[in-house]
Amino acid sequence: MDALGVRPPDVLTRVTEYVVQIVDFVARIVEKGLAYASNGSVYLSIDAFKQAGHTYRKLKPFSGITSEEDMAEGEGALGSEASEKRHPNDFALWKASKPGEPEWESPWGAGRPGWHIECSVIASDVLGPNLDIHAGGSDLKFPHHDNELAQSEAYYGHSQWVNYFFHAGHLYIKGLKMSKSLKNFITIQQALEAHSPQELRLMFLLQPWDKPMTYSDQTVGDATAKLQTFRNFFGTAKDLINRQGESGKAAWLEKEVGWGKSGDRSLSTSLMDTQSNVHSCLCNNFDTPGAINALVNLVTETNKYLTNNDLPAVYLLNKIAAFVTKTLKMLGLVPDEIGFGSMAGGASTEETLRPYLDALRDFRHDVRTTMRAGADKATVLGACDRVRDEVLPGLGVRLEDVSDPPSSRWKLDDPKILLKEIEEKKAAEAEAKAAKKGKEIEKARKKVADAEAAMVPPTELLKATKGADYKAFGDDGLPTQDAKGEPVAKSALKKLKKEVDTHKKKHDKLVAEATKANMPLEAYIDDLRAKLAELQA
Numbered sequence: 001m002d003a004l005g006v007r008p009p010d011v012l013t014r015v016t017e018y019v020v021q022i023v024d025f026v027a028r029i030v031e032k033g034l035a036y037a038s039n040g041s042v043y044l045s046i047d048a049f050k051q052a053g054h055t056y057r058k059l060k061p062f063s064g065i066t067s068e069e070d071m072a073e074g075e076g077a078l079g080s081e082a083s084e085k086r087h088p089n090d091f092a093l094w095k096a097s098k099p100g101e102p103e104w105e106s107p108w109g110a111g112r113p114g115w116h117i118e119c120s121v122i123a124s125d126v127l128g129p130n131l132d133i134h135a136g137g138s139d140l141k142f143p144h145h146d147n148e149l150a151q152s153e154a155y156y157g158h159s160q161w162v163n164y165f166f167h168a169g170h171l172y173i174k175g176l177k178m179s180k181s182l183k184n185f186i187t188i189q190q191a192l193e194a195h196s197p198q199e200l201r202l203m204f205l206l207q208p209w210d211k212p213m214t215y216s217d218q219t220v221g222d223a224t225a226k227l228q229t230f231r232n233f234f235g236t237a238k239d240l241i242n243r244q245g246e247s248g249k250a251a252w253l254e255k256e257v258g259w260g261k262s263g264d265r266s267l268s269t270s271l272m273d274t275q276s277n278v279h280s281c282l283c284n285n286f287d288t289p290g291a292i293n294a295l296v297n298l299v300t301e302t303n304k305y306l307t308n309n310d311l312p313a314v315y316l317l318n319k320i321a322a323f324v325t326k327t328l329k330m331l332g333l334v335p336d337e338i339g340f341g342s343m344a345g346g347a348s349t350e351e352t353l354r355p356y357l358d359a360l361r362d363f364r365h366d367v368r369t370t371m372r373a374g375a376d377k378a379t380v381l382g383a384c385d386r387v388r389d390e391v392l393p394g395l396g397v398r399l400e401d402v403s404d405p406p407s408s409r410w411k412l413d414d415p416k417i418l419l420k421e422i423e424e425k426k427a428a429e430a431e432a433k434a435a436k437k438g439k440e441i442e443k444a445r446k447k448v449a450d451a452e453a454a455m456v457p458p459t460e461l462l463k464a465t466k467g468a469d470y471k472a473f474g475d476d477g478l479p480t481q482d483a484k485g486e487p488v489a490k491s492a493l494k495k496l497k498k499e500v501d502t503h504k505k506k507h508d509k510l511v512a513e514a515t516k517a518n519m520p521l522e523a524y525i526d527d528l529r530a531k532l533a534e535l536q537a
Contacts, residue, residue, distance in 0.1 A: 005332035040096030040109040060142035235411025393418035
């Protein structure tokens with residue numbers, strides 16, 4: 001839960017530490033005539049509860065008798081002994097323990113708390129006789145929350161124990177409700193092995209809290225893409241805000257900073273509109289998907305503004321970045337910090353690393369600039385790229401090439417994400433390399449096959465391929481008599497001559513290639529075969 005940014009409770013309790021209060025709570029309801037003892041158990045009487053002016057099943061109204069299925073879902077084994085009840089709708093406040101089960105002493109004998117009673121007792125002890133907000137999954141409306149309401153209102157004698165209920169939607173795994181019976185149950189730890197805490201939290205924030213939620217490659221992928229949008233924006237903003245100029249001041253202060261450049265006013269208006277939009281979304285049933293998408297749209301518009309402006313309004317950019325950060329922190333995507341943080345003199349990780357990262361960035365810039373004018377620049381540039389692609393990502397640093405001096409921009413990022421990107425890039429490069437090699441092999445195979453076919457002397461071609469069809473051949477390799485000893489027809493001879501002439505061109509080209517390679521024809525073809533074998537190895 002800590003990894004997901006879920007805040008810890010203000011009060012931590014155990015039911016076993018509240019058994020005495022639970023017994024007193026149940027006894028008070030019995031004294032008021034709204035519950036009765038039966039065979040060592042105690043049940044809330046729904047008939048007596050209604051006769052006292054109360055309403056039962058507020059969250060999931062019904063008419064008639066509660067089904068056995070509903071009672072089994074709500075009370076499990078506690079609700080199995082219907083013969084003890086005066087009415088099937090009555091539910092257990094206290095249950096007599098069976099041999100071997102946990103038990104505590106009570107006025108009704110040794111037993112244990114009912115299925116719902118501990119929630120009413122503990123919540124009342126911590127928060128008093130009335131709760132403003134109560135929450136849980138949508139499946140808890142009945143019987144759990146309805147029964148909580150009934151027993152609490154029976155105890156206090158009022159008609160509204162809770163003012164507001166929030167019921168969250170179920171989690172679906174790739175379209176199916178998560179359930180052990182469906183074998184699609186995923187623990188938080190398992191999910192965190194595949195995705196970062198921020199990815200999972202944002203995935204939930206991008207879905208309505210009171211509707212069914214889906215955990216799938218698509219929903220996580222959407223969250224990952226939006227997180228990367230935010231990370232890239234923050235990195236760009238920090239670089240522009242913190243970059244040092246030649247005078248030692250912020251670089252942007254050494255340039256024109258006047259208001260009114262292209263897009264300044266429009267972007268400022270977009271910021272104010274987004275602030276209003278985010279507020280409206282959160283006031284509208286906690287519409288976190290709408291709020292997140294409003295932030296993404298603002299970041300997208302700001303990125304376009306930065307692309308089209310050589311002299312951006314950095315103060316405005318800082319304000320936008322601060323607003324986006326504040327909102328994401330409120331939504332739990334930016335961790336809370338206890339104390340004054342860097343304001344108290346303790347530098348943040350970013351401030352601690354800044355001088356070193358700036359120095360490394362500048363070193364890379366100087367080396368690249370110098371060696372581009374020298375001889376052995378490929379070696380040095382390769383070393384620079386290794387720093388960018390192999391060293392820094394493991395430290396959580398993304399180094400990007402930009403056009404403005406000092407030609408690079410660094411951003412802090414999640415090392416897991418950076419290393420994953422590198423692995424994906426390497427996999428794509430390996431796939432492309434394999435595809436390229438496959439084409440080279442196919443090209444070499446064809447060259448060998450063509451060479452083997454073309455190596456036959458033109459005067460021997462027809463003898464080798466059509467010798468059975470003719471009885472005699474001339475010195476030029478053309479047939480003079482067919483298989484019956486008759487002269488070859490002129491039309492047929494014309495076609496055969498064309499075939500020989502085409503082959504002669506291929507043969508002559510092959511001989512020229514071998515001559516150019518300073519190799520005999522047979523040796524040249526053997527060399528082609530060896531190169532093919534080397535590619536296939």
